Each structure stands twice: as structure tokens, then as C-alpha cells.
Amino acid sequence: MWSLAVTVLLSIQGSVWSAYPFDFSERECRDLFPERIGKDSLNVGNAHSEEIFTIEPSETIHGFNFGSTQVLIKANSKWRIQGIIMQARVIGNCKDPQQKHPVGHFEVPENHQFLRAANCSGDQFKTVTHKKYPINTDSIVINWFPPENFKAEVYFVATIVSGKNEFWTGIVSHTIRHKDKPVTPGHPQCPMRSKYRTSATSRPSPQGSTGRILHPNNLLICTLLTAILWTVYHN
Known part of the structure; x- marks a missing residue:
């Protein structure tokens, strides 16, 4: 029974640690910046x-059918893809909080x-x-579907962990416009945060540099472990 308890605990902990360095907080879901690392992104000065x-993306225009868009993420240099967080977002006013919400589904x-x-x-x-x-790859393919009756211009944005x-x-794709609307000129994709900072509402975990995330799911881990130990003790 003890071996079962240890197996269950390690299995659950593994699922939490595998998210490194992301914690999917409300803030991180907006700016896609892993504060737990405690550094600027490598974009700075590069x-x-x-x-x-x-x-x-496999398409430049959407709206002809309800099919998916295939999205290819590629590494083009010595750095490989070890981790990633990615969303699709609408082209619009970059100061509008709604612009930071993802659209469609993967x-x-x-x-x-x-x-x-x-x-x-x-x-x-x-x-x-x-x-x-780490996933340690130089390419990833995933399919994305726009919302029903969707007519906005979209693009994909990601943060990629290389080590x-x-x-x-701020890794962005070209835009995908609706068939009935013109493409937005220039580079309308919104800039993403690249520099580290701390705040009263978002502080990095002291464990961030070890690759083990202090995640809310740890509460679930403790609860399950307590239940397992209670069962062992009473049997």
C-alpha cells in the first residue's frame, strides 16, 4: 500500500512539474510571460x-468553410523547442484588454x-x-478552428522555452483575414512583454530556477496523499 501511495504522489507531482515554467495564472494567460524564471526574455538585446x-499557419484567409488551420511551429537555429505556450488572438487595439483574450480552439x-x-x-x-x-523538438504541428460566424483577422502568438x-x-505568425475583409497593413500584431518585473500581485516562486513549480494543484496533491495515508493507517 505504501508503494501505491508513493506511485500516486509521484505521478501527480510529475503532471504539475511538467508545466515548467508556466503556471497559467490570469496574468500569465494575458502576457504569456513566465515570471517564475525571474529573467528577461532572450528577445531583449537580440x-x-x-x-x-x-x-x-497553413492559411492566409478564413471564412470559406468551417475547416481547421494547420499551425506549424519551427525552430530555425541552434535553439530547440523545449516548452511552449500559444494562443490565437484578434487583430485590434493593443490597449484593449479584450485583445489579450484567446479566440477559437485548438x-x-x-x-x-x-x-x-x-x-x-x-x-x-x-x-x-x-x-x-523538455519536449526537445525543432517542429510542432497543431490544428486550430475559428469560432462559428467569425469574421475578425487573427494571428498566433507564443512564448517558447529554449532551455x-x-x-x-512575442513569437507571432502572419495574420489570417476573413475572406470578406481586407488585410490590415503593416505589422498589426500586438507587442508582447519581454522584460521581467515583480509586483505585489505576481511574484516568482523561489523554486522557479529548479524547474519545479509551486502550483495550486499542490493542494490537490496534499489532499490525495492525506487520504491515501489515512487509508493505509486504518487498514
Whole structure:
């Protein structure tokens, strides 16, 4: 029975730690910045950061049918994809809080090699992240579906982890416009946070540098472990 308790505990802890370095807080679901690492992103001071990783949707226009858009995430240099958080967002006023909400949903089968759905702000399939850390790959493919009767212009945005305590923010795709609307000129994708800071409402875990996240799910772990130990003691 003791071996069962240990097995269950390690299994649950593994699912929590695999989220490193993301905790999917309300703040992180908006800015996609892993404060637990406690550093600036590698974009800062890197003039060619947009070339390190790319996001390549299979479509440039949507609205012809209700089919999916295939999204390819690629590593184009010595850095590989070790972890990721990604969303689709609408082109619009970057100062509008609504612009920071994801749209559509990703198709994430249980047998996907690298990705799983992330529960961001209660919308489980609007954000994807890695199943485990590190995934150590140079490419990922995932399907995304727009909302029904959707006519906005969208793009994909991601933060990619390239190594322990190393990450890149603001990785964006080209935009996908609706068939009845013109494409927005220039580079309308909203800039993403790249510099670390702390605040009274969002502080990094002191365990962030170890790759083990202090996650709310730890409450569930303690509860389950207590129940298992109580069963062992009374049997």
C-alpha cells in the first residue's frame, strides 16, 4: 500500500512539474510571460529574435468553410523547442484588454506527441502548452478552428522555452483575414512583454530556477496523499 501511495504522489507531482515554467495564472494567460524564471526574455538585446522561431499557419484567409488551420511551429537555429505556450488572438487595439483574450480552439488529441490543452481563464482549448518538459523538438504541428460566424483577422502568438531559464516571447505568425475583409497593413500584431518585473500581485516562486513549480494543484496533491495515508493507517 505504501508503494501505491508513493506511485500516486509521484505521478501527480510529475503532471504539475511538467508545466515548467508556466503556471497559467490570469496574468500569465494575458502576457504569456513566465515570471517564475525571474529573467528577461532572450528577445531583449537580440536583433534577430524574430528569426529564431517561426509560427506558420497553413492559411492566409478564413471564412470559406468551417475547416481547421494547420499551425506549424519551427525552430530555425541552434535553439530547440523545449516548452511552449500559444494562443490565437484578434487583430485590434493593443490597449484593449479584450485583445489579450484567446479566440477559437485548438484540436488537441490525447495522443498528440508534444502538446496538451492549458486551462487559461477557464477556456481549456483556447491555449496550448507542452505535455512535459523538455519536449526537445525543432517542429510542432497543431490544428486550430475559428469560432462559428467569425469574421475578425487573427494571428498566433507564443512564448517558447529554449532551455532551462531561457525563453523567447512575442513569437507571432502572419495574420489570417476573413475572406470578406481586407488585410490590415503593416505589422498589426500586438507587442508582447519581454522584460521581467515583480509586483505585489505576481511574484516568482523561489523554486522557479529548479524547474519545479509551486502550483495550486499542490493542494490537490496534499489532499490525495492525506487520504491515501489515512487509508493505509486504518487498514
